[in-house]
Amino acid sequence: MRNSSLKATPAKRKYSTLFTGAWSLLLLAVMILPHAAGNYYIRFFALLFVYVILATGYNIAAGYCGMTTFSAAALYGAGAYASAIAITRYGLPFGVGVLCGILMSCLISLVVSIPAIKVKGDYLALVSIGVLEIVQQIMVGWQGATGGSVGFNIKKWQIFGLPLSLAGKYYAILAVMMLCLLFQRNLVKSRWGRDFMAMRDNEITAGGLGINYPLYRVYGFLFSAALSGLAGAMYASFIGYLSPDSFGFSFTLFVLLMVVVGGSGTLSGPVIGAAIATVLPEFFNASPDLKQIVYGLLLVVLTQVLPGGVVGTIKKRFRAIDDNSFVNADSRKDEFDFGDYKVVSTSETQDILTIGGLTKCYGGLTAVNALDMAIKRGTVHSLIGPNGAGKTTTVNMITGIERPTEGRVAFNGRDITGSRMWDLMPRGVSRTYQHVRLFNGMSVIDNVVVGARLSYSHSLVGALFRSGKMRREERESYEAAMDYLRVIGLGEKLNDAPGNLSSGQQKLLELARALCMKPEMLVLDEPCAGLTETETAQFSDLIAKIRKAGISILLIEHHMSLVMEISDYITVLDYGKKIAEGRPDEVAANPVVRKAYLGVDDEVC
Amino acid sequence: MQQFIFGLANGSIYALMALAIGMVFSTTSIINFCHASVIMLAAMTSYWSMAYFHLPYAAAILIAVVINVAMNMAIYKTCVEKLGALSTNIGWIVTLFGASIIIDNAARMYFGTEPQAYPYLFNGRIVHILGANIMLHEIMMIVISLVVGLAYQLLIQKTRFGRAVRAVSYRHDTARLMGIKSDVTVLFCFGLAGVVAAISGALIAPVTFASYNMMSSIGLKGFAAALIGGLGNTQGAFIGGISLGLIEALIGSYIPASYKDAISFFVMIIVIIFLPGGILGAKFFTKGDSGKEKI
Numbered sequence: 042m043r044n045s046s047l048k049a050t051p052a053k054r055k056y057s058t059l060f061t062g063a064w065s066l067l068l069l070a071v072m073i074l075p076h077a078a079g080n081y082y083i084r085f086f087a088l089l090f091v092y093v094i095l096a097t098g099y100n101i102a103a104g105y106c107g108m109t110t111f112s113a114a115a116l117y118g119a120g121a122y123a124s125a126i127a128i129t130r131y132g133l134p135f136g137v138g139v140l141c142g143i144l145m146s147c148l149i150s151l152v153v154s155i156p157a158i159k160v161k162g163d164y165l166a167l168v169s170i171g172v173l174e175i176v177q178q179i180m181v182g183w184q185g186a187t188g189g190s191v192g193f194n195i196k197k198w199q200i201f202g203l204p205l206s207l208a209g210k211y212y213a214i215l216a217v218m219m220l221c222l223l224f225q226r227n228l229v230k231s232r233w234g235r236d237f238m239a240m241r242d243n244e245i246t247a248g249g250l251g252i253n254y255p256l257y258r259v260y261g262f263l264f265s266a267a268l269s270g271l272a273g274a275m276y277a278s279f280i281g282y283l284s285p286d287s288f289g290f291s292f293t294l295f296v297l298l299m300v301v302v303g304g305s306g307t308l309s310g311p312v313i314g315a316a317i318a319t320v321l322p323e324f325f326n327a328s329p330d331l332k333q334i335v336y337g338l339l340l341v342v343l344t345q346v347l348p349g350g351v352v353g354t355i356k357k358r359f360r361a362i363d364d365n366s367f368v369n370a371d372s373r374k375d376e377f378d379f380g381d382y383k384v385v386s387t388s389e390t391q392d393i394l395t396i397g398g399l400t401k402c403y404g405g406l407t408a409v410n411a412l413d414m415a416i417k418r419g420t421v422h423s424l425i426g427p428n429g430a431g432k433t434t435t436v437n438m439i440t441g442i443e444r445p446t447e448g449r450v451a452f453n454g455r456d457i458t459g460s461r462m463w464d465l466m467p468r469g470v471s472r473t474y475q476h477v478r479l480f481n482g483m484s485v486i487d488n489v490v491v492g493a494r495l496s497y498s499h500s501l502v503g504a505l506f507r508s509g510k511m512r513r514e515e516r517e518s519y520e521a522a523m524d525y526l527r528v529i530g531l532g533e534k535l536n537d538a539p540g541n542l543s544s545g546q547q548k549l550l551e552l553a554r555a556l557c558m559k560p561e562m563l564v565l566d567e568p569c570a571g572l573t574e575t576e577t578a579q580f581s582d583l584i585a586k587i588r589k590a591g592i593s594i595l596l597i598e599h600h601m602s603l604v605m606e607i608s609d610y611i612t613v614l615d616y617g618k619k620i621a622e623g624r625p626d627e628v629a630a631n632p633v634v635r636k637a638y639l640g641v642d643d644e645v646c
Numbered sequence: 647m648q649q650f651i652f653g654l655a656n657g658s659i660y661a662l663m664a665l666a667i668g669m670v671f672s673t674t675s676i677i678n679f680c681h682a683s684v685i686m687l688a689a690m691t692s693y694w695s696m697a698y699f700h701l702p703y704a705a706a707i708l709i710a711v712v713i714n715v716a717m718n719m720a721i722y723k724t725c726v727e728k729l730g731a732l733s734t735n736i737g738w739i740v741t742l743f744g745a746s747i748i749i750d751n752a753a754r755m756y757f758g759t760e761p762q763a764y765p766y767l768f769n770g771r772i773v774h775i776l777g778a779n780i781m782l783h784e785i786m787m788i789v790i791s792l793v794v795g796l797a798y799q800l801l802i803q804k805t806r807f808g809r810a811v812r813a814v815s816y817r818h819d820t821a822r823l824m825g826i827k828s829d830v831t832v833l834f835c836f837g838l839a840g841v842v843a844a845i846s847g848a849l850i851a852p853v854t855f856a857s858y859n860m861m862s863s864i865g866l867k868g869f870a871a872a873l874i875g876g877l878g879n880t881q882g883a884f885i886g887g888i889s890l891g892l893i894e895a896l897i898g899s900y901i902p903a904s905y906k907d908a909i910s911f912f913v914m915i916i917v918i919i920f921l922p923g924g925i926l927g928a929k930f931f932t933k934g935d936s937g938k939e940k941i
Contacts, residue, residue, distance in 0.1 A: 109739045156918045164918055166739050167677070167869050171911030174866060182904035294747060301740055333751040340744025344737040345728050 056359050071215060075208040087211045089319045090218040091276045096299040096311035097225050098268025103297075104305035105229060106261035107241030110169035112153050113296040115176035116266045118288030120146040120273025122180060122187055125195045125283055130186075135200055139274040146270025147263055149176060154262035158255035173293060180285035192284040195277055214275050221268055224505060226308055228264065231504035231511065235483070235491045237261050238306070242480035249440065250558065251466030251495055291333065298336055301343055304350025306482065313351050393418040393562055393593045394439065399448035401434050401617075408434040410617040411448070416562070416610075421584060421594045423604045426614035427637065432597045433475055435614070436566055439595070440472050441465045452562070467495055469561030473551040473568055475597075479539040486522055486535040488550060492557030493518035518557075525553040528583075545576040552583070562593040569600050581607055605629060613637070647778035649895045655784035656853075657891020658791035662846040663868025664875060664883035665795055666839040672815040672878040673835045679742040680721055682865025683749040684840060686858065688714050688847030690757050693764055693856040703765065711844040718840030719833055721745050727829070754858040761855035770852070787849045792884075794842060799880045811835060815878070863907045870914035876924030885925055 075083050095117055102108045124142030127133045133141070149172065156168045180187050187193055198205050205213065228234055239247040240254045240261075247254050277283055295318060303314020321339075325332035347354050394416040401409040409431040416422045424432050437443040439450055441462035450458045452468060471492070480488050496518060499511040526532045529549040531542070539547060548568055555563055565584075569577045577600060584607050588594060598604050604611065604625070611628040613621040615637040621628050628634055663681060670678040688710040695706035725741035766783040773780055802808035810831045813821040818828045854860040867890060875886025890910050898906045917924065 107736075109736055111743075152915070156915060159919065159922045164873065164922065166679075167866075167873060168915050168918055170866055171870070171914050174863075174911050175908045178905055178908050182902065291747075294743065297740060297743070328755075330751045330755045334748050334755075337744040337747035337751065341725055341741045341748070344740045344744070345725075348737065 075211050080207060083207055083211050085319075087214050087279055088276075089315060090214045091272050091279065092296075092299060092315040092319060093218050093312050094221045094275065095269055095272035095296055096303070096315045097221050098265045098272065099296050100265075100300050100303075100305055100307075100311045101225065101228070101237075101268065102262050102265035103300055104307070104310065105234060105237045105241065106258060106265075108154075108157065108165055108258060108262065109297075110153060110165055110262075111290070111293045111297070112149070112169035112172045112176075113269060114288045114290065114292040115169075115173040116146045116149055116269035117273040117276070117292070117296075118180060118283075118285070119149050119176060120270030121277035121283055121288070122193065122273075123270070124274035125193055125277040126186055128278070129194070129196045132196075135198065135278060138278070139271060142274030142277070143267050143270040146266045146273065150262045150266030150269075151259070154259045157258045157262065170290075173290065177285060177289060180288065187283075187285070190285055192282055195281050195283065197281070198278040210279055214279060217271065217275060221271070222308075222312070224268075225311075227505045227507055229308060231507075231515075232494050232497050233260075233501065233504055235487060236494060238483050238487075239480050239491050241306075242482045243478050245442065245462075246474070246478040246480070248442075248462040249466065249472055250492060250554075251463045253461075253463040294336060294340070298340060300350075301340060302350055304352035304354070304356075307350065307352040307356060310350050310352040317351070391418050392416060393453060394595070395449075395451045396435075396439070397449045397451075399435065399438060399450065400446045401431070401438060401443065402446045408617050409438070409445075409614075412614070412617070412619055414612055414619065414622070416593055416595055418593055419588070419591050420609035421588050421596060421607050423596045423598060423608040423611045424614060425598065425601075425604055425611060429616075430614040431617040432614055433566055434617075436472070436564055436595065436597060440470060440564055466558060466560075470564065471555040471558040471560035471562075472564035473548070473555050473566060475566040475570070477544065477547045477551060479547060479550060479554075481538065481540050483539075484536050485531060485539055485542070485550060486519065486526060488539055489522040489525055489553045489557050490518050492554040493521065495558065522553075522557055525556055529553050530579075545572045548572060549576070549580070552580075556587070560592060562595065563587065564595045566597045567599065568596070569598055569603060577603060647776050648780065649899065650892070651778070651780050651784055651788075653892040653895025654888060655787040655891070656894065657871075657888035658788045658884075659846055659850050659864070659887070660867050660871035660890050661884045661887025662791045662794060662842055662849070663864075664872035664887050665798060665880060666842040666846070667868060667872045668878040668880065668883050669798070669835045669839045669842070671872070673811055673832045674726065675815075675878075676726065676738045676742075677869060677872075677877070678721075678836075678839065679739065679869075680725070680746040680749070681839065681843060681868060682861035683746040683753075684714055684717055684721075684843045685847040685850070685865070686753060686861045687717060687749055688844035689764065689851035689856045689860060690753055690858070692844075692848055693762055693851065694757065696765070697762070707844065707848050710847060711841050714840035714844040714847075715837040716840075717749075718836040718843070722833055722836040750858055757858060759858065761857035761860070764848075764851035764856045766852040767849075783849075783852060790845065790849060791887075794845060795880055795884055798838075798842075802880070807831075807834070867910045870910045873914055873924055874917045879924075882924055889925075 071086065074086060078086075095113065098116075099113050102110060120142035122142075123145035124138040127141040128135060128138035153165070153169050153172050157165050181190050183189075184191075198210060200213070229237075236247070236252050236257060239250060240252055240257050244254045247257075299314040299318040300311060301314070302317050303312065304310030321335070322332045325335060343350065349357065392415040394414075396412055396414045399409055399412040399414075400407065412431075412435060424435065426432055434443065438445045441457070441460050441464065444459045448458070449456060452465075452470060455468070457465060457468065480491065483491070497511075497514050499508060499514055502508075503511045523532065523535070526535055529546075529552065531546060531550060531553075534542065534546075539550060542550065548571065552565070552568060555565075569580055572580060581603055584594060584596070588607075596604070596608065608625050610623065611621075611625055612619060613628060613631075613634050620637055621631045621634045623631075663685070667678055667681055670676065670681075691713050692706040692710035695701045695709050696703065701709070721742070725745050726738055729737050729741070766781065767786045768782040771782045773782055773785075802811060810821070810826045813824060813826055814828050814831045821831075822828045850864065851860065854864065868887075871887040871890045872883060873886070874890060875882030875884065890913065893913060894906065894909055897909055901909070
């Protein structure tokens with residue numbers, strides 16, 4: 042799969058052999074287990090595999106999408122009951138029953154996740170508890186279908202009319218588990234996984250990248266529910282008897298424990314976590330209360346002591362093994378190559394962005410007052426003004442973060458007033474933020490690559506099966522991202538966490554991400570705040586290059602020397618009103634500007 | 647009438663729970679998922695003080711209050727404080743649930759599984775109002791909750807501590823720069839929530855009986871009430887709690903008993919979808935969104 046031109050680093054090669062070896066041994070062990078162990082152990086491991094499927098599903102929502110919910114038992118139970126009812130009451134074949142279970146689970150996940158369009162975090166946790174309780178009451182109360190609290194006996198597990206032996210069941214579950222793990226890996230190591238993680242780490246920036254995060258929460262939850270429902274269906278056919286008690290709150294906590302112990306947001310976390318959480322309570326079989334207390338203690342202690350779980354902690358030590366296989370270790374070029382930029386037109390007379398009568402009021406305060414402005418294509422247009430003049434508010438209205446109270450914004454002649462930010466990105470606007478907003482849970486290179494998401498043309502199915510097209514597109518965007526990183530001088534730090542960078546480097550990383558989106562217009566909100574003199578000079582060069590490539594720039598900046606040097610036009614705001622506009626020398630000479638901006642009649646810089 | 651008073655009484659318990667959840671929320675913006683367990687702890691400790699040490703009612707409640715305050719502060723110290731920024735690190739959801747399991751199961755181990763009859767206020771005397779038989783205890787539930795709510799509101803609005811709470815709830819670091827000990831204020835709010843939990847425990851236990859799982863269905867309704875009214879808001883807690891209690895009492899007679907508990911969760915989900923800030927968080931009641939994160 043790996044192209045010969047893509048060299049892995051020695052460290053990576055060493056560890057990856059080690060880890061691949063360990064995993065293969067483990068796989069071998071579980072393959073021969075039914076021949077070597079007694080029925081008790083076969084059952085034990087088959088159940089463990091079911092839990093791995095469930096934990097994998099939960100990990101997608103909780104770990105990768107950042108949605109901690111408590112409905113896992115409900116999704117699992119719904120899947121189990123739906124498949125059991127389909128198989129037993131309606132005599133449908135096993136495969137159809139599983140499908141019913143998955144569908145039912147997805148349906149319930151919609152009830153949890155549709156509120157998630159509007160809210161997140163704590164509210165979502167509460168909604169999910171509510172759904173869990175409701176589902177449980179239905180399991181008990183709807184006796185006609187579920188058998189109520191007496192329980193429900195399921196027809197013997199058959200595939201194509203053939204009853205399965207215990208070993209057969211074991212292998213069937215093992216195969217499904219392997220498929221699920223593969224599904225998780227391919228999902229996470231694709232554009233989709235990055236989008237989910239971006240949404241988890243910083244939803245506003247994710248929105249700015251074109252990720253419709255309310256919708257993505259629903260998607261993430263659907264994936265998670267599908268796996269939970271599948272786990273439920275496997276469980277139902279394997280165990281042969283369902284009782285509502287098995288799907289209560291304590292089971293939800295068990296699922297949570299598996300993911301927290303193993304490491305939420307890691308690929309192998311659910312496997313390790315499920316193994317630990319299943320084996321550990323075996324020591325407390327004599328006292329179920331003590332078992333629960335141990336669960337509780339683990340949840341309290343591990344969350345604080347090992348926030349990444351077992352796998353997350355190991356991963357931190359072996360950063361090298363997380364190297365992306367698409368990253369080329371050899372330097373291709375040290376300069377920005379804007380050759381592949383597709384800027385629609387470069388005629389300088391045309392306005393790329395026009396603003397008319399833009400107004401924003403917060404209660405009684407008018408932050409921006411009837412602002413008219415036009416940005417010519419291919420120019421650097423600076424927006425300056427004293428603190429509180431309404432610069433960032435203006436930019437936020439342009440980029441869809443805030444809705445204007447009044448007025449119009451048009452981009453490329455199309456009205457974009459009040460568009461949501463994820464609609465703007467596909468049209469060619471990208472931005473950086475006044476306060477750095479990076480995806481801190483992702484590596485430096487992934488922070489850049491996530492910007493390339495719109496250039497992909499492969500489908501979700503393509504991503505899941507890692508089609509040739511998907512791999513080609515992935516490699517292209519990683520190579521492009523590497524180029525951006527080298528230009529900003531972070532080529533060596535591709536696998537670091539963004540939190541380890543200096544604030545200047547973080548600002549540059551944001552710029553690299555914005556450029557990776559290949560925008561027509563780039564909005565930079567105080568990019569040089571906190572940068573050193575050298576970094577500012579470097580930045581100034583970068584902006585000149587970007588401008589040369591035909592990208593229009595709207596710049597907010599306080600470094601007057603920089604603004605005067607690189608701007609084609611300057612608009613000056615004060616108290617939300619435009620007080621001057623024009624070429625830098627005109628603005629600098631304008632007495633009104635001097636008075637408002639400097640407070641005294643003095644030379645500008 | 648009987649149903650109405652019953653709903654009102656239950657509603658005031660929900661309101662008390664919502665109030666205590668709001669106290670913690672206002673300074674930390676976290677939802678104390680452990681609250682129901684602490685209420686249970688109060689009911690159990692006061693019951694055992696009365697039954698085994700033959701302490702008078704008032705002394706038993708006092709002990710419960712002291713234990714609850716200590717417990718809540720311990721929860722803050724062990725489960726919340728070390729997590730750092732609570733808005734970005736949502737580990738508190740997990741740790742607080744963990745704490746709640748520990749408390750519930752420890753109670754089960756030490757106090758047994760048998761539900762115990764807990765004394766009513768006024769020995770369960772019944773009065774006749776407008777032809778309905780109403781237990782004085784139910785009326786006291788309503789009265790005491792209102793008194794607690796008013797007292798808290800006064801505390802927040804009129805005292806130095808209240809000002810500190812309001813400052814901390816806006817921004818921890820800035821409050822600290824103003825000379826307010828943010829951590830101590832938060833710790834105090836946890837303690838105060840413990841006091842309210844003890845009171846609600848003593849009020850609810852006669853109805854549910856004292857047992858380790860007495861809060862299993864009520865516990866979540868406190869959260870529902872808090873959300874319905876609007877988190878961290880005294881009036882909201884009461885509006886949410888009482889409306890939830892009334893809805894349950896009035897609708898409860900028309901649907902099968904096994905689905906009765908589902909009503910409040912259903913209402914909660916509907917409110918979250920349509921009014922994410924709760925009833926008092928609706929646009930009609932708020933003036934702008936000054937607390938929003940700056941971008």
